[in-house]
Amino acid sequence: MTRIVIIGGGPAGYEAALVAASLGAEVTVVERDGVGGASVLTDCVPSKTFIASAGVMTNVRDSTALGVQGSELATVGIDLPAVNQRVKGLAVAQSADIRARLVAEGVRVLPGQGRLSDEVRGLAEHRVQVVDAVGAVSETLECDVVLIATGADPRVLPGAEPDHERILDWRDVYDIQEMPEHLVVVGSGVTGAEFASGYLEAGVPVTLVSSRDRVLPGEDSDAAEVLEDVFQSRGGRLERGRAAGVRRTEKGVVVELTDGRTVEGSHALMTVGTVPNTDGLNLERCGVELAPSGHVVVDRVSRTSVPGIYAAGDVTGVFQLASVAAMQGRIAMWHALGEAVTPIRLKTVSANVFTHPEIATVGVQEKTLPEGADIEVVRLPLATNARAKMADLRDGFVKLFARQATGVVVGGVVVAPGASELILPIALAVTKGLTVTDLAQTFAIYPSLSGSITEAGRRLMRADALA
Numbered sequence: 001m002t003r004i005v006i007i008g009g010g011p012a013g014y015e016a017a018l019v020a021a022s023l024g025a026e027v028t029v030v031e032r033d034g035v036g037g038a039s040v041l042t043d044c045v046p047s048k049t050f051i052a053s054a055g056v057m058t059n060v061r062d063s064t065a066l067g068v069q070g071s072e073l074a075t076v077g078i079d080l081p082a083v084n085q086r087v088k089g090l091a092v093a094q095s096a097d098i099r100a101r102l103v104a105e106g107v108r109v110l111p112g113q114g115r116l117s118d119e120v121r122g123l124a125e126h127r128v129q130v131v132d133a134v135g136a137v138s139e140t141l142e143c144d145v146v147l148i149a150t151g152a153d154p155r156v157l158p159g160a161e162p163d164h165e166r167i168l169d170w171r172d173v174y175d176i177q178e179m180p181e182h183l184v185v186v187g188s189g190v191t192g193a194e195f196a197s198g199y200l201e202a203g204v205p206v207t208l209v210s211s212r213d214r215v216l217p218g219e220d221s222d223a224a225e226v227l228e229d230v231f232q233s234r235g236g237r238l239e240r241g242r243a244a245g246v247r248r249t250e251k252g253v254v255v256e257l258t259d260g261r262t263v264e265g266s267h268a269l270m271t272v273g274t275v276p277n278t279d280g281l282n283l284e285r286c287g288v289e290l291a292p293s294g295h296v297v298v299d300r301v302s303r304t305s306v307p308g309i310y311a312a313g314d315v316t317g318v319f320q321l322a323s324v325a326a327m328q329g330r331i332a333m334w335h336a337l338g339e340a341v342t343p344i345r346l347k348t349v350s351a352n353v354f355t356h357p358e359i360a361t362v363g364v365q366e367k368t369l370p371e372g373a374d375i376e377v378v379r380l381p382l383a384t385n386a387r388a389k390m391a392d393l394r395d396g397f398v399k400l401f402a403r404q405a406t407g408v409v410v411g412g413v414v415v416a417p418g419a420s421e422l423i424l425p426i427a428l429a430v431t432k433g434l435t436v437t438d439l440a441q442t443f444a445i446y447p448s449l450s451g452s453i454t455e456a457g458r459r460l461m462r463a464d465a466l467a
């Protein structure tokens with residue numbers, strides 16, 4: 001029986017464990033904080049749960065336009081301790097569910113910090129030590145396959161170290177007892193944009209410090225523009241600049257920018273990226289290659305430079321998404337256990353920014369298209385959609401990319417409330433090589449936002465030259 005040790009129990013680790021167990025391997029997961037990983041306990045699940053509450057505030061605020069009375073923002077508010085309790089309760093419950101599933105499938109779950117302890121490089125067998133809370137080795141596991149799935153932690157900007165009271169990272173926010181009087185979010189990547197949008201929705205004055213020309217530099221620029229416009233129209237403040245440091249004052253915090261300007265607030269939320277968790281794993285000693293960024297280098301079937309050692313998830317820096325982490329983990333196990341496996345296809349990954357409105361993307365994107373590429377683009381503003389008009393939704397659009405010659409759909413962007421749900425037909429088309437005609441001939445519900453997707457297909461459909 002193949003013996004597998006997985007270090008890290010987040011989506012990469014637990015999904016890999018489920019696959020390996022179903023294929024008859026002997027599987028041990030070593031996890032230092034809790035099954036479900038940062039994804040479930042501190043990052044993805046908690047932030048989306050918080051955003052669910054904040055989003056209700058937006059619905060209330062916007063309902064006046066639909067003729068609803070008594071919905072003035074002054075009369076509603078967020079009960080932060082109740083929201084925090086809900087966030088933490090849900091995370092703990094989900095972690096327990098995943099743990100129970102692993103145990104039911106015969107996976108051994110060991111608490112502790114895992115580290116490789118191969119004494120000689122290149123052996124077919126590997127060793128993993130489990131270190132307990134006081135630093136003692138509680139067990140040494142011998143195995144045929146190791147999966148490194150240790151995730152990533154918040155990057156700390158020197159001079160802006162979180163004090164976890166006023167200078168926060170995104171894992172601290174569920175411990176504060178009162179809503180910030182004025183939140184300064186530093187960093188406008190996906191994490192910064194989501195929290196800035198969420199707190200603004202919840203009624204907190206927010207300043208977003210963005211070191212780039214546009215927030216969300218990795219996203220479609222039209223989508224980022226919509227987001228900036230909505231953020232500012234709702235009272236959010238954008239401050240272009242790079243933070244050099246953050247210091248506490250008597251009343252709150254001062255964010256110092258590199259050009260000498262300052263931004264004051266009651267709290268600062270640091271969202272300046274992540275660092276992979278590779279410290280103390282003995283990777284270099286065992287010959288596992290790391291990129292200059294510190295991420296573990298893997299190929300498309302999650303192999304590292306050492307036979308029998310795989311890596312998956314945020315520690316690899318390949319698209320930091322729970323869905324990608326999980327797929328990399330599964331692929332690693334299919335490969336290690338001799339199953340037929342398709343190498344990961346990153347162009348088919350769909351991703352969503354949970355702001356208001358949401359931004360969902362899949363496939364090729366405009367900014368990465370080479371000059372003169374054989375790609376046609378159509379963009380339909382949400383404001384032209386009948387259902388959107390009924391719900392008074394004005395901000396957003398559907399964008400579709402297709403090959404000119406064949407009509408095959410190769411990418412799309414949806415900016416709308418619920419874009420995370422609306423992207424699926426485009427993702428399916430991209431994954432399965434469906435054409436704009438396939439989309440155009442699909443019945444969408446009338447009236448529905450998804451009608452804009454089939455309409456985009458029709459706009460790109462060409463007359464049949466053979467008709």
Ligand SMILES: Cc1cc2nc3c(=O)[nH]c(=O)nc-3n(C[C@H](O)[C@H](O)[C@H](O)COP(=O)(O)OP(=O)(O)OC[C@H]3O[C@@H](n4cnc5c(N)ncnc54)[C@H](O)[C@@H]3O)c2cc1C
Pocket residue numbers: 007008009010011012013030031032033034036037038039040042043044045047048112113114115149150151152170191277281312313314315319320321322323324325354
């Ligand atoms: C604020 C925020 C919101 C996000 N929202 C989304 C979202 O909506 N959708 C989405 O797809 N992605 C989201 N992400 C990204 C997503 O959380 C990550 O891509 C995902 O957690 C990666 O999973 P993972 O298994 O690689 O790592 P993790 O979930 O980080 O799990 C790794 C685990 O390994 C443990 N570990 C580390 N070192 C050791 C060791 N030596 N021994 C034992 N255990 C160890 C850690 O404690 C952790 O529990 C978000 C990220 C952030 C920061």
Ligand SMILES: NC(=O)c1ccc[n+]([C@@H]2O[C@H](COP(=O)([O-])OP(=O)(O)OC[C@H]3O[C@@H](n4cnc5c(N)ncnc54)[C@H](O)[C@@H]3O)[C@@H](O)[C@H]2O)c1
Pocket residue numbers: 157186187188189190191192194209210211212217241242243244271272273274319320321351352353354
């Ligand atoms: N909805 C989701 O799926 C979701 C949500 C959150 C995060 N994530 C993923 O997690 C990963 C990390 O995201 P992130 O947003 O935490 O990190 P990031 O690295 O994507 O963004 C950090 C931002 O901070 C900026 N920055 C860095 N130093 C700065 C400074 N001194 N002053 C001002 N700005 C500064 C950078 O320019 C960058 O735009 C990403 O891959 C992201 O996709 C996904």
